[in-house]
Amino acid sequence: MSSDVRFTDFKSDKQPTWCPGCGDFGTMNGMMKGLAETGNDPDNTFVVAGIGCSGKIGTYMHSYALHGVHGRALPVGTGVKMARPDLEVMVAGGDGDGYSIGAGHFVHAVRRNVDMTYVVMDNRIYGLTKGQASPTSRSDFETSTTPEGPKQPPVNPLALALASGASFIAQSFSSDALRHQEIIQEAIEHDGFGFVNVFSPCVTFNDVDTYDYFRDSLADLEEEGHDPTDYEAAKEVILDGEKEYQGVMYQDENSVPYHEQHGVTEDMSDIPDGAPEDAMDLVREFY
Amino acid sequence: MAEDLNWAIGGEAGDGIDSTGKIFAQALSRAGRHVFTSKDFASRIRGGYTAYKIRTSVDDVQSVVDRLDILVALTQRTIDENLDELHEGSAVIYDGERSWEADVPDEVTAVDVPLKSLAEDAGGAIMRNVVALGAACEITGFDVGYLDESLEKRFGGKGSKIVENNKDAARLGQEYVQENYDLSHLGYDLETTDNDYVLLNGDEAIGMGALAAGCRFYAGYPITPATNVMEYLTGRIEEYGGHVVQAEDELSAINMALGGARAGARSMTATSGPGIDLMTETFGLVATSETPLVIVDVMRSGPSTGMPTKQEQGDLNMTLYGGHGEIPRFVVAPTTIAECFWKTVEAFNYAEKYQTPVYVVSDLALAVTEQTFPPEAFDMDEVEIDRGKLVDEDEVDEWLDAQDRFRAHAVTDDGISPRAIPGTTDGAHMSTGLEHDELGRRTEDEGERVRQVDKRNRKVETAKNEENWDYREFGDPDADNLVISWGSNEGALVEALDYLEEDGIDVRVISVPYIFPRPDLTGEIEAADETIVVECNATGQFADVIEHDVLTRVKRINKYTGVRFKADELATEITDKLSEEVPAQ
Ligand SMILES: Cc1ncc(C[n+]2csc(CCOP(=O)(O)OP(=O)(O)O)c2C)c(N)n1
Ligand code: SF4
Numbered sequence: 001m002s003s004d005v006r007f008t009d010f011k012s013d014k015q016p017t018w019c020p021g022c023g024d025f026g027t028m029n030g031m032m033k034g035l036a037e038t039g040n041d042p043d044n045t046f047v048v049a050g051i052g053c054s055g056k057i058g059t060y061m062h063s064y065a066l067h068g069v070h071g072r073a074l075p076v077g078t079g080v081k082m083a084r085p086d087l088e089v090m091v092a093g094g095d096g097d098g099y100s101i102g103a104g105h106f107v108h109a110v111r112r113n114v115d116m117t118y119v120v121m122d123n124r125i126y127g128l129t130k131g132q133a134s135p136t137s138r139s140d141f142e143t144s145t146t147p148e149g150p151k152q153p154p155v156n157p158l159a160l161a162l163a164s165g166a167s168f169i170a171q172s173f174s175s176d177a178l179r180h181q182e183i184i185q186e187a188i189e190h191d192g193f194g195f196v197n198v199f200s201p202c203v204t205f206n207d208v209d210t211y212d213y214f215r216d217s218l219a220d221l222e223e224e225g226h227d228p229t230d231y232e233a234a235k236e237v238i239l240d241g242e243k244e245y246q247g248v249m250y251q252d253e254n255s256v257p258y259h260e261q262h263g264v265t266e267d268m269s270d271i272p273d274g275a276p277e278d279a280m281d282l283v284r285e286f287y
Numbered sequence: 288m289a290e291d292l293n294w295a296i297g298g299e300a301g302d303g304i305d306s307t308g309k310i311f312a313q314a315l316s317r318a319g320r321h322v323f324t325s326k327d328f329a330s331r332i333r334g335g336y337t338a339y340k341i342r343t344s345v346d347d348v349q350s351v352v353d354r355l356d357i358l359v360a361l362t363q364r365t366i367d368e369n370l371d372e373l374h375e376g377s378a379v380i381y382d383g384e385r386s387w388e389a390d391v392p393d394e395v396t397a398v399d400v401p402l403k404s405l406a407e408d409a410g411g412a413i414m415r416n417v418v419a420l421g422a423a424c425e426i427t428g429f430d431v432g433y434l435d436e437s438l439e440k441r442f443g444g445k446g447s448k449i450v451e452n453n454k455d456a457a458r459l460g461q462e463y464v465q466e467n468y469d470l471s472h473l474g475y476d477l478e479t480t481d482n483d484y485v486l487l488n489g490d491e492a493i494g495m496g497a498l499a500a501g502c503r504f505y506a507g508y509p510i511t512p513a514t515n516v517m518e519y520l521t522g523r524i525e526e527y528g529g530h531v532v533q534a535e536d537e538l539s540a541i542n543m544a545l546g547g548a549r550a551g552a553r554s555m556t557a558t559s560g561p562g563i564d565l566m567t568e569t570f571g572l573v574a575t576s577e578t579p580l581v582i583v584d585v586m587r588s589g590p591s592t593g594m595p596t597k598q599e600q601g602d603l604n605m606t607l608y609g610g611h612g613e614i615p616r617f618v619v620a621p622t623t624i625a626e627c628f629w630k631t632v633e634a635f636n637y638a639e640k641y642q643t644p645v646y647v648v649s650d651l652a653l654a655v656t657e658q659t660f661p662p663e664a665f666d667m668d669e670v671e672i673d674r675g676k677l678v679d680e681d682e683v684d685e686w687l688d689a690q691d692r693f694r695a696h697a698v699t700d701d702g703i704s705p706r707a708i709p710g711t712t713d714g715a716h717m718s719t720g721l722e723h724d725e726l727g728r729r730t731e732d733e734g735e736r737v738r739q740v741d742k743r744n745r746k747v748e749t750a751k752n753e754e755n756w757d758y759r760e761f762g763d764p765d766a767d768n769l770v771i772s773w774g775s776n777e778g779a780l781v782e783a784l785d786y787l788e789e790d791g792i793d794v795r796v797i798s799v800p801y802i803f804p805r806p807d808l809t810g811e812i813e814a815a816d817e818t819i820v821v822e823c824n825a826t827g828q829f830a831d832v833i834e835h836d837v838l839t840r841v842k843r844i845n846k847y848t849g850v851r852f853k854a855d856e857l858a859t860e861i862t863d864k865l866s867e868e869v870p871a872q
Contacts, residue, residue, distance in 0.1 A: 063715050286491070
């Protein structure tokens, strides 16, 4: 790891094909800056991305990376971290990717408390498939597949995380660059599963959850004096149906990440040239 | 074959059938006898008929036969289920004191032993099966001392009191028979040898192969009959610095394993049919991203949930063709329990050398059968590790483009690109399931698409030329009759040769452990008058493949009852098939 890493080192030379103004630009910048600021470099970083406009992030960043199939990024990240506890693992995807097709994995990645950072670019719509309702879409949000709105309440991903036993829950807004970056950094530094739901507006298909909407309505938890280590207080802001917040909602100070709990500390990429020296013992067990 | 003894215990699931069978099998193995076991179990934990059969001989035994010499019957159903297999020399051990009055065929010797009360005398009714084992030892002239050893192995962890009680239980069973019956007319006198054998099943052999091959990361989701692979690795893989994760489902399992492999660890997942279905989407990603991954499919009877505890070889097409688009892959299929070990070792080498997913296709019959082998059958010195084109910091330089970017999917003559694992300086790159260029970046460029598809497929061509995709051969190499088989049928087929020989029928058997790439059997089939393909499925999936390769019709023997082939049954089927017309087009 070199100390002179700049955030642009995490940038690939591929020009993003996101729509001009897409919230994902800001989300990505914050991730790259967060990685550089926390002392990582592209050679020790592994980024796993899902499928969606958001999932393209793996292409625009430079590091070891895998752009997987829809909804399965978290298990990939888990496998990477198990095999290589020495790596910084970051997983990114959309709200559809994470809370719809991948919802099961979300719950289990949270409860495993694998030491990685999960960034969900929440635009409350399916962007890449051109504007269908997502699990975080409002119940009256009209889309091509829900002309009268989904008529079902949106998923509250923060509450889902809390209920699953999360050790770090945060929310940020991609255009509030500084706060977003700070929150990402805290998630990276957290020992365990650092979950950040990022409001990352889709300027093409979502005319409700816009930059203006978030700018006007978001309350900052830091300004409100919220104590993230206070579970009860966290519950309150997470379940608050009236208001949307940015900041760290909850952090378990005693969080012990999966690999430490399970004693998974070795670099598993290094193996002997032949069978392990005492391998005949494995056979003798069957006497 | 005169030295054969066929023993079974049957009862309700939950009666401890499995562990009793295992204890006796281990005792026989320790006595230097060959053992081959089979299990008949229903898909429920309590209730439902369950049986554990052992065939043992001082000669090699590789299959089950339709014959039972000693039967421990815990229920009447046990007797009813096995009526056909009982004969004049059979003895049925049962407990006449219990509420049921055993209805035993006239020609069979009924041995009424108060299993439960003798067990209580020894310290607890739970040991009634061990009393029966003691009784079986007496009937067969088998030294109960070997049973002691296996009881120590089984119960040693629970304290010496439990071990001693069990030994007493066995003695009480033995003495009871000695004092109350004269069974010398049955003529059993089990021979022992000084040979050292190990006794294990196919799932265990796969797990052991994985450890020998340096597998460090395993992610899986429990499913019959693959769960034993995971159970075997759990607790053992840690000894080598590895880890097992029980994932939330198969989608997760294969993606975790993919992550582990991408990070540089030899990684594996194992499942059965329904799980393979779920893994198929990611299977394509594994191939397209050129990630080395071993995926074990322990086949059971399908489709859908099918008959989860029954044998079938119905997934060949799935593993050979499954997935959307066209996916380069290797499919290896062990034919014996020992091969479960060796093919798993090979699979890891193929995966890394060719940077492809490799299916190891096993089946329920291999998975739940225990068999004895000399320990040398798993000679660890023979295990070779080939990590392929894994490049380190220095070698990366050769593969950088003009802008110093790593060409992770470089188009090469052999189709194989360099592989840099995370942490390798200057090797950072993205992998994706999208079509991509040499750098791994998405592309829809026509030329690039064709180059990458050809490159990935070329790896298979390279492997076809570089590796030895051979087969195993038995019987008379010059025989006009050729029988081809894959998977677990080999053992029964090899033994069937003895029966056929008695009838004057010469057969050449070819057992194929490679489904793709696979040996070219054109010459062998052309040299034969008759070719029969034997497999446990209804449609003849391997026969289809063979016909396609050779452009000749073959005869087929298909069994899809859920039960594996037996040697004597196969001999009859082969005889019948040989006299049939070749199927019309
Ligand atoms: C198995 C599967 N089903 C469906 C799709 C099609 N698909 C691609 S992206 C997407 C939704 C993406 O929405 P979201 O995760 O919110 O990401 P966004 O594009 O809004 O960033 C869908 C349904 C797919 N690629 N794979
Ligand atoms: S469609 Fe929406 S989410 Fe996708 S790139 Fe455009 S603005 Fe961004």
